[in-house]
Amino acid sequence: MSNILTICRKELKSYFASPIAYLLMAMYGVLFGFFFWNAVGYFVNMSFQSTMMGRSFPMDVNEMIIRPLLMNTSVIGLFLIPLISMRLFAEEKRMGTIELLFTSPVRDMEIIIGKWLAAVILYACLLGISALNLSFLFVYGKPDWKPLLIGYLGLLFQSGALLAIGAFISTTTRNQIIAGGVTFGVCLLLWVFEWVAGYETSTWATVMGYMSVVRHYEPFSKGVIDTKDAIYFASLIFFGLFLTARSLESLRWRA
Amino acid sequence: MIKVDGLTKRYDRTVAVNNISFEVEKGQIVGFLGPNGAGKTTTMRILTCFMPPTDGTASIAGFDVMKSPLEVKRRIGYLPENPPVYPEMEVHEYLSFVGRLKGIPSAELPQRVKDVSERCAVADVSKKLISKLSKGYRQRVGLAQAIIHNPDVLILDEPTAGLDPKQIHETRDLIRSLAGVHTIILSTHILPEVEQTCDHVVIISKGLIVAKDSVQNLTSRLRGQEAVLVEVAGASTDDVRRRLEQVAGVSRVLHKDTRNGAHVFEVESLPGENVRASLARAVVEAGWNLNELHAAALSLEDVFLELTAAEKAQGGQQ
Ligand SMILES: Nc1ncnc2c1ncn2[C@@H]1O[C@H](COP(=O)(O)OP(=O)(O)O)[C@@H](O)[C@H]1O
Ligand SMILES: [Mg+2]
Numbered sequence: 325m326s327n328i329l330t331i332c333r334k335e336l337k338s339y340f341a342s343p344i345a346y347l348l349m350a351m352y353g354v355l356f357g358f359f360f361w362n363a364v365g366y367f368v369n370m371s372f373q374s375t376m377m378g379r380s381f382p383m384d385v386n387e388m389i390i391r392p393l394l395m396n397t398s399v400i401g402l403f404l405i406p407l408i409s410m411r412l413f414a415e416e417k418r419m420g421t422i423e424l425l426f427t428s429p430v431r432d433m434e435i436i437i438g439k440w441l442a443a444v445i446l447y448a449c450l451l452g453i454s455a456l457n458l459s460f461l462f463v464y465g466k467p468d469w470k471p472l473l474i475g476y477l478g479l480l481f482q483s484g485a486l487l488a489i490g491a492f493i494s495t496t497t498r499n500q501i502i503a504g505g506v507t508f509g510v511c512l513l514l515w516v517f518e519w520v521a522g523y524e525t526s527t528w529a530t531v532m533g534y535m536s537v538v539r540h541y542e543p544f545s546k547g548v549i550d551t552k553d554a555i556y557f558a559s560l561i562f563f564g565l566f567l568t569a570r571s572l573e574s575l576r577w578r579a
Numbered sequence: 580m581i582k583v584d585g586l587t588k589r590y591d592r593t594v595a596v597n598n599i600s601f602e603v604e605k606g607q608i609v610g611f612l613g614p615n616g617a618g619k620t621t622t623m624r625i626l627t628c629f630m631p632p633t634d635g636t637a638s639i640a641g642f643d644v645m646k647s648p649l650e651v652k653r654r655i656g657y658l659p660e661n662p663p664v665y666p667e668m669e670v671h672e673y674l675s676f677v678g679r680l681k682g683i684p685s686a687e688l689p690q691r692v693k694d695v696s697e698r699c700a701v702a703d704v705s706k707k708l709i710s711k712l713s714k715g716y717r718q719r720v721g722l723a724q725a726i727i728h729n730p731d732v733l734i735l736d737e738p739t740a741g742l743d744p745k746q747i748h749e750t751r752d753l754i755r756s757l758a759g760v761h762t763i764i765l766s767t768h769i770l771p772e773v774e775q776t777c778d779h780v781v782i783i784s785k786g787l788i789v790a791k792d793s794v795q796n797l798t799s800r801l802r803g804q805e806a807v808l809v810e811v812a813g814a815s816t817d818d819v820r821r822r823l824e825q826v827a828g829v830s831r832v833l834h835k836d837t838r839n840g841a842h843v844f845e846v847e848s849l850p851g852e853n854v855r856a857s858l859a860r861a862v863v864e865a866g867w868n869l870n871e872l873h874a875a876a877l878s879l880e881d882v883f884l885e886l887t888a889a890e891k892a893q894g895g896q897q
Contacts, residue, residue, distance in 0.1 A: 327680070419663070419666075423663050424663035424680075426629050
């Protein structure tokens, strides 16, 4: 356990020692800020119109702002996650520091979980920025906080799964850019699978639909935790970390 | 302390290490000597549990590298060919990280970091980013990293490669000062390094061990097989060489130097032959000037060349 924390701390330090963490935060801040003010602007506009027209059915902040925002955040995540996971192992391989990790009295799984955890924590920091934006809603309105919390839980699940896959891809090369590119491709695939499933009903489309990250995230954005979705993300995490472990093992054999 | 038995490592096609065996006693400094590509790094990577062997066994302090890697890793300090440092970290941060990784309790960590920083002469840069350090400093940080948990066994892969002469000297002194407390195995392709730093030597060439002995024994092993330095003037290099080679008992004639029209040759003889008198006679009878003739002990370098050359010849015959 303490080994996991040692690795995790070192990894976080590396993120924040390089421009990557700040760059990600800046990118995320701008993107989310844009989506946020856009959604709020739309909401204000709508409520203004409905008052003008004399209708006064209640406007739901959760339904009109938070849910679409969470969906947007989920999509932004697909783009940012490769940038977080790409260096995890590729950089250690390139720098030769993997020799230090591999010859220290720690288990491979401790290295893997430590690194993965650091990546998830960095992503959680990004989410923190969006939470800061959303806190304005609580100042000016009364959104329901429970679905919001579940939405964030889903985002963490999603990032955990994609970062585990990214970690695996990062073990296969010593070039960060390649690791990032391939991870981005995989994330994108897991996202666009949703489109096929939207109009097709063949077995393949069903399978693709089942693999779609967005589809499994959507219930979370509505504040619903479905075991099916939780299992999907948990098994992706497990699968990704397992592949990472196997890849490190074969790395040793080939060295 | 270190026991290697029948170790073999095969990559796709190349056999990097072929059935090697050797032992290192507690407290020894052993030089692992061989030309590039001999299999030094590969052997060290197996000893440090970085990679598993294809065949054979290796154990450190009684623990097998395959069966109990964690126990082995706890007992070794390893400096790979390139110091495994993180450029974005400060020196003291890095050493603390490695210390924690090696299982040093938090309470003792600051003291250990301070101790090894002083020991390896990196205390003055402890607040500097590693990316800003010179190669020599990086190497010393690498050494500090290897000894921070006070391991029984130190495994150093070409610890002086890429350093300037002053740094090489300092590093060798540092390594010597670590002897006694630690059992050390260091690899190198530079002979004087072994003569100056180590008390035992294992010579490896093309994945095979060609000699293992104490440095002293090895240099005197071919003493019967004496080398003689001859300086001759008054003829062309080739003529002299041909004449010297004809002398009975001579095994090899090496042209060393030509200065002021005089040629210096190193002549090696077969074991038990004393060729000095015959050499002198041969030169004088040919009507040339014999400027100088004296015996020279074979340096480890000669032994090394001899052994690896013999190895090559054997390989060629197979
Ligand atoms: N990862 C690898 N894959 C394939 N061949 C390798 C690998 N590493 C080393 N070799 C080969 O194994 C041999 C021994 O290499 P090495 O142990 O690095 O030698 P040394 O350290 O003595 O220079 C060389 O011929 C080298 O080309
Ligand atoms: Mg080497």
